Amino acid sequence: MTEKRTDPLLLAGKAITIFMQGVTGLAAAALLIAMPVLYFWRDDISAELATELGPQAGDFPLGSALAVIALALIAVGIIFVFFGRLRRIIDTVGHGDPFAPENADRLNVMAWLLLAVQLIQVPIMGIGLMVAKWADEVGHDDITIDAGIDLTGILMVIVLFILARVFKLGARMREDLEGTV
Template identity: 60%
Template sequence: MTISSRPNDLLLLVGKALAIFMQVVMAIAAVALVIAAGALLIFSGEIAAEAAAEFGDDVGALPGLALAGIMLVGLAIVAALYFFFDRLRRIINTVGDGDPFLPENANRLNLMAWLLLSVHLLTVPAIGLALFLSKWADQVDNANITVDAGLDLSGILMVIVLFILARVFRIGAAMREDLEGTV
């Protein structure tokens, strides 16, 4: 029995389109970060020489490892978000099919919660590296880099909601199996 008689519901279409769009954005960001980190590591000597010529020796050595590190942390965040939106898209598909209370969706929601938690935890080293880079950039003329860090309560709430929804979906799927077994 399907609950949704309109599989082309506008909300589902918009949700699916946004999930796909965000996956494309995350894929592009991942490619850009890989290229930038690779170029930084391959051409670090040339980049450091140009930075020294441009800003002088008092600026200090270019923190190439810190730059590569923040790019790698960014890559991990982008990868987690890519898979987050993939799982969201798959859940939206099951809603469109009229059968969302599946054990797979409970697993997807649980994974989405873990992925979002990992994104929040990965911001900690990203903030540390950004603070290190901003101190280096303060020595450069006309550089104005600020790091805005704080506790994201809405993100933490989203992680908790996703874990709870995973349980709701798991219980809903079990209840449906029990009901189908009695009929």
């Protein structure tokens, strides 16, 4: 049992999940600060943009920017929860009980969380394209938006749903085995 607790892979996985939760926490704090700053100083921001880019830049799409920040905040919160679930799975592996029924539930929730992040990206891309169009209109055509389907993310969602079923089956098989002994 002590061998599993000092497993470098499990220690690294736990450290990474804690680090990622810290990063997402900082990102959430930054987004929470950015929203009111952008809203309350919108006139100053528009005036500065008009000064730097010309009068046509004064109609900065503030609503779009706030919507992207709000959606990003939701995505960051989802990712924070995702890494919390992953850390709990790593803990059960470290304790020698990976096929706990809770892990199947955690994997299932993690799959839904990643699917939600994938879906949140769709309106963010649409809004980003609107902002890129605005940038084109004000002569800042160097702003580009990469919009597309994230096949890796979709594959990860599918893999997590499959792993959830594998863990559920493993937990059931373990219960059956314990019942026969």
